[in-house]
Amino acid sequence: MTSLPVQATTDDPAVLAAYRTDRASFCPSGTPKALVRARSLQDVVQTLQWASENNVPVVPQGARTGLSGGANALDGCVLLNVEKLDRILDIDVEEQIAVVEPGVINATLAAAVAEKGLYYPPDPGSKDISSIGGNVATNAGGMCCLKYGVTGDFVRALQVVLADGRVMRTGRRTAKGVAGYDLTRLFVGSEGTLGVVTEVTVALRPAAARPLAAVAFFDTTADACRAVADHLGGGFRPAALELMDAATIEAVAKLQDLGFPPGVGAVLIAQSDAGTKAPEELAAFELSARKCAATEVIVSEDPAEADLLMQGRRLVGLAFEEYPASLVDDVCVPRRHLAELVDGIERIAKQYDVFIATCGHAGDGNMHPAVLFDHAQAEAAQQAFDAVMQLGLDLGGTITGEHGVGLLKRDWLARELDEAALWSHQQIKNALDPRGILNPGRVIDSRATGRAAVDQRSS
Amino acid sequence: MTSLPVQATTDDPAVLAAYRTDRASFCPSGTPKALVRARSLQDVVQTLQWASENNVPVVPQGARTGLSGGANALDGCVLLNVEKLDRILDIDVEEQIAVVEPGVINATLAAAVAEKGLYYPPDPGSKDISSIGGNVATNAGGMCCLKYGVTGDFVRALQVVLADGRVMRTGRRTAKGVAGYDLTRLFVGSEGTLGVVTEVTVALRPAAARPLAAVAFFDTTADACRAVADHLGGGFRPAALELMDAATIEAVAKLQDLGFPPGVGAVLIAQSDAGTKAPEELAAFELSARKCAATEVIVSEDPAEADLLMQGRRLVGLAFEEYPASLVDDVCVPRRHLAELVDGIERIAKQYDVFIATCGHAGDGNMHPAVLFDHAQAEAAQQAFDAVMQLGLDLGGTITGEHGVGLLKRDWLARELDEAALWSHQQIKNALDPRGILNPGRVIDSRATGRAAVDQRSS
Numbered sequence: 001m002t003s004l005p006v007q008a009t010t011d012d013p014a015v016l017a018a019y020r021t022d023r024a025s026f027c028p029s030g031t032p033k034a035l036v037r038a039r040s041l042q043d044v045v046q047t048l049q050w051a052s053e054n055n056v057p058v059v060p061q062g063a064r065t066g067l068s069g070g071a072n073a074l075d076g077c078v079l080l081n082v083e084k085l086d087r088i089l090d091i092d093v094e095e096q097i098a099v100v101e102p103g104v105i106n107a108t109l110a111a112a113v114a115e116k117g118l119y120y121p122p123d124p125g126s127k128d129i130s131s132i133g134g135n136v137a138t139n140a141g142g143m144c145c146l147k148y149g150v151t152g153d154f155v156r157a158l159q160v161v162l163a164d165g166r167v168m169r170t171g172r173r174t175a176k177g178v179a180g181y182d183l184t185r186l187f188v189g190s191e192g193t194l195g196v197v198t199e200v201t202v203a204l205r206p207a208a209a210r211p212l213a214a215v216a217f218f219d220t221t222a223d224a225c226r227a228v229a230d231h232l233g234g235g236f237r238p239a240a241l242e243l244m245d246a247a248t249i250e251a252v253a254k255l256q257d258l259g260f261p262p263g264v265g266a267v268l269i270a271q272s273d274a275g276t277k278a279p280e281e282l283a284a285f286e287l288s289a290r291k292c293a294a295t296e297v298i299v300s301e302d303p304a305e306a307d308l309l310m311q312g313r314r315l316v317g318l319a320f321e322e323y324p325a326s327l328v329d330d331v332c333v334p335r336r337h338l339a340e341l342v343d344g345i346e347r348i349a350k351q352y353d354v355f356i357a358t359c360g361h362a363g364d365g366n367m368h369p370a371v372l373f374d375h376a377q378a379e380a381a382q383q384a385f386d387a388v389m390q391l392g393l394d395l396g397g398t399i400t401g402e403h404g405v406g407l408l409k410r411d412w413l414a415r416e417l418d419e420a421a422l423w424s425h426q427q428i429k430n431a432l433d434p435r436g437i438l439n440p441g442r443v444i445d446s447r448a449t450g451r452a453a454v455d456q457r458s459s
Numbered sequence: 460m461t462s463l464p465v466q467a468t469t470d471d472p473a474v475l476a477a478y479r480t481d482r483a484s485f486c487p488s489g490t491p492k493a494l495v496r497a498r499s500l501q502d503v504v505q506t507l508q509w510a511s512e513n514n515v516p517v518v519p520q521g522a523r524t525g526l527s528g529g530a531n532a533l534d535g536c537v538l539l540n541v542e543k544l545d546r547i548l549d550i551d552v553e554e555q556i557a558v559v560e561p562g563v564i565n566a567t568l569a570a571a572v573a574e575k576g577l578y579y580p581p582d583p584g585s586k587d588i589s590s591i592g593g594n595v596a597t598n599a600g601g602m603c604c605l606k607y608g609v610t611g612d613f614v615r616a617l618q619v620v621l622a623d624g625r626v627m628r629t630g631r632r633t634a635k636g637v638a639g640y641d642l643t644r645l646f647v648g649s650e651g652t653l654g655v656v657t658e659v660t661v662a663l664r665p666a667a668a669r670p671l672a673a674v675a676f677f678d679t680t681a682d683a684c685r686a687v688a689d690h691l692g693g694g695f696r697p698a699a700l701e702l703m704d705a706a707t708i709e710a711v712a713k714l715q716d717l718g719f720p721p722g723v724g725a726v727l728i729a730q731s732d733a734g735t736k737a738p739e740e741l742a743a744f745e746l747s748a749r750k751c752a753a754t755e756v757i758v759s760e761d762p763a764e765a766d767l768l769m770q771g772r773r774l775v776g777l778a779f780e781e782y783p784a785s786l787v788d789d790v791c792v793p794r795r796h797l798a799e800l801v802d803g804i805e806r807i808a809k810q811y812d813v814f815i816a817t818c819g820h821a822g823d824g825n826m827h828p829a830v831l832f833d834h835a836q837a838e839a840a841q842q843a844f845d846a847v848m849q850l851g852l853d854l855g856g857t858i859t860g861e862h863g864v865g866l867l868k869r870d871w872l873a874r875e876l877d878e879a880a881l882w883s884h885q886q887i888k889n890a891l892d893p894r895g896i897l898n899p900g901r902v903i904d905s906r907a908t909g910r911a912a913v914d915q916r917s918s
Contacts, residue, residue: 093692094688094692094794094795095793095794095795096691117694138637139637139641141635141637145634145635146634149612150635150637152641152644153608153612162879162883166878166879166882167877167879168877168879168880168883169877169880170880172791172856172857173793173855174791174792174793174823174824174825174855174856174857174860175604175605175791175794175822175823175824175825176600176604176609176791176820176823176824176825176857176860176861177791177857177859177860178597178598178600178648178857178859178860178861178862178863178864179857179858179859179864179868179872179875179876180864180872180875180876180880180884180902180903181645181648181649181653181883181884181887181902182598182611182644182645182647182648183880183883183884185611185641185644185645186640186641186644186645186887188641189637189639189640189641190640194640205696206693206694206695206696207694229553232555233552233553234665235576235665235666236665237664237665276736277735277736332631332633332634332635332636333633334554334632334633335553335554335634336553336554361635363634364633364634364635365633365634365635366633366634366635396632396633397631397633397636398631398633398635398636398637398638399638400636400637400638401633401635401636401637402635402637403637404637405637405638405639409638413638413639416638416639417638417639418626418627418628419625420621420625420626420627421627421628421629421639421642423625424621424627424640424642424891425639425640425642427890427891428640428645428887428890428891430890431886431887431889431890432883432886432887443639443640444639
């Protein structure tokens with residue numbers, strides 16, 4: 001085997017160790033052979049050409065903020081990290097699009113386009129640390145999805161390097177286009193298993209008004225869920241509609257006193273960026289909340305106060321980090337089953353004797369139940385985590401609303417998809433990556449295809 | 460070869476002749492072997508199983524209102540028509556989704572959901588005659604795309620029968636989901652080359668307000684295009700923003716006196732369904748129009764008057780039918796090049812001495828230049844049609860914004876896509892339809908893959 005012909009390569013064990021994992025807890029990661037910190041398209045091309053010729057698995061990485069182990073190292077792999085490809089190449093105000101390299105941080109892009117009076121809506125919870133390339137790889141969501149859609153809804157075009165190093169352009173700069181298969185959407189959410197994204201063209205929107213917000217307190221999560229249904233059933237599309245259950249409130253309260261009334265069972269936070277219509281939207285939300293037995297509703301008078309009301313929701317991630325370990329789930333169910341989901345999660349917590357805090361994007365039916373535990377409880381935590389996914393499927397939902405499958409949920413994907421859909425996945429994977437070098441064993445089990453180039457076991 | 464085991468089969472030559480073509484002019488169509496008018500999922504499954512076993516090409520058909528020859532017969536093929544699969548299976552008000560069979564007419568679905576206070580936005584010009592299955596097959600657009608998106612943006616899930624007769628479900632009923640590759644979006648717009656859609660789950664929106672409208676008259680199309688840029692640059696997203704050039708106005712005027720001022724060079728029609736904010740939106744449109752030298756602007760006082768203002772735009776299709784023959788193009792360019800596109804089309808009309816009427820979705824940069832001619836001019840018309848597509852590509856656009864590739868533009872697709880993207884198309888086609896029986900020769904030239912099961916030549 002010739003050595004990797006890319007200058008930006010390191011095999012320093014300390015550096016390799018630092019790049020071995022993303023943020024998925026308890027996901028195995030292997031020992032990589034080398035790390036390429038690509039600084040040009042050419043670096044990506046040469047790495048893939050070399051890997052293809054030498055049958056070496058490649059794990060594409062961005063900011064490694066993923067929660068599914070999709071960027072974890074495989075034994076003997078090359079980690080192909082694109083975080084240094086971080087230029088904003090173009091912000092085209094007239095066409096309302098931006099062209100960026102994959103390493104650009106989500107919040108950096110959002111701020112850059114905001115300066116030009118434009119808006120990039122996809123806002124995953126990780127927006128300050130996750131990169132656009134990673135957002136594309138997982139089709140990341142966020143709080144604004146309810147009104148604006150997910151990452152994929154904003155991706156117009158991609159530049160992708162295929163497994164053998166060939167460079168491909170998908171999509172277009174125009175608002176519409178149906179010339180050929182929608183390769184753009186096929187690559188969005190494919191988690192580095194079909195190619196490595198090296199450039200992303202995103203659609204932008206005109207800047208929205210600074211949001212107003214309202215918070216409603218309930219005795220039970222069931223009441224909060226009924227309020228969600230009532231408000232959305234009234235034809236409203238708030239810019240966010242977030243739920244925190246009692247356990248989440250408890251976790252956050254340990255970090256900061258939010259001044260919530262004592263004994264709160266659930267909180268709903270609605271946000272409206274509808275400008276002059278925002279007060280009307282929030283009044284309607286208040287009406288729905290009170291109709292569904294809200295014990296108190298606070299409506300912001302101005303954007304600064306709205307910001308304060310959102311504070312509790314934003315602290316959730318930090319609050320969870322206070323626990324020794326966590327497993328964050330990502331089930332999404334039809335909205336009418338939201339209360340059943342949240343109640344079922346409480347039952348699962350009791351059954352496995354673990355602490356589960358549930359919050360998430362109630363308007364989309366997408367919840368993030370987090371099993372918070374210490375290491376002695378690891379087995380029960382994993383069982384509870386799995387039970388939540390099964391509950392999501394039983395309620396007609398999906399195992400992952402926005403975090404992706406990666407390694408963490410790979411074996412669960414086979415429960416969600418039917419046999420023909422699994423077959424289609426494997427056919428597409430083999431068609432575009434015939435040697436099976438691209439992030440093998442992630443999303444689907446490529447061993448089942450009989451073409452896996454490498455040993456998937458990792459330490 | 461065993462005979463087709465499906466009861467709903469006919470080989471009556473008169474019936475076969477009637478089903479040989481869609482609405483693409485001058486697209487070759489072959490002589491089919493049989494027509495299956497499927498009345499059940501089982502009919503589709505058995506037809507594909509049989510065709511797969513006997514290596515017979517299958518051309519899926521819906522309402523046959525396509526404009527690209529994608530549903531035209533191939534010699535010796537089975538026409539698999541799903542227009543009789545036309546049940547609305549479910550309208551779920553709470554989840555804001557509907558589940559329909561592919562033969563349901565677009566306008567029928569729109570009316571059914573409107574009765575329940577919901578809205579299905581995709582509104583291709585053919586909405587009264589085209590089916591949801593066909594809309595999905597081509598990823599159809601329409602006037603409302605500017606604000607709401609195209610068909611694919613509303614498809615949540617599909618039931619698809621694969622080439623070998625296996626039934627597959629893609630997507631989900633939930634608002635979000637990233638479990639596996641986005642097979643739904645891969646099949647949307649694949650024009651019957653990857654599978655036959657037998658059920659579609661679409662997302663709905665709350666009903667919008669009845670629209671108001673405004674019409675602005677200009678001396679030149681360039682002025683009208685500048686007004687489009689100015690209005691959208693102001694951060695507005697009208698529910699439609701349509702352009703008609705002088706030739707289109709002339710064609711429509713032959714059909715009905717619209718009371719337009721004499722000598723009009725171009726017309727822009729803006730529609731707003733923003734309810735109480737609609738007058739404000741239309742006032743902003745008027746301001747943009749006047750700033751860009753509009754000679755007159757009429758703003759509707761009420762929805763009934765708005766309906767009258769839209770009348771001219773709606774008559775375009777009918778007006779074109781008055782000509783002996785037509786070739787309707789579908790280029791989409793970055794908005795800043797809209798004026799260059801329209802001016803270039805005028806030059807092409809002069810160069811080839813044909814009459815080209817241009818109208819379309821100006822807000823999206825998606826124009827439908829129609830070459831209107833009598834049969835003696837067929838060659839010049841085809842050359843002009845091709846020159847328009849080349850112009851669209853030269854301006855950074857696409858050969859098809861919403862009509863699809865079909866047969867008509869298949870050879871042009873190779874000019875739009877790069878080599879790696881064409882390879883990816885062929886790999887995906889071969890992966891999902893290994894025998895090459897599904898609508899072979901449409902979208903991509905499967906002969907180039909070396910796996911074509913049939914002779915593509917058709918009479």
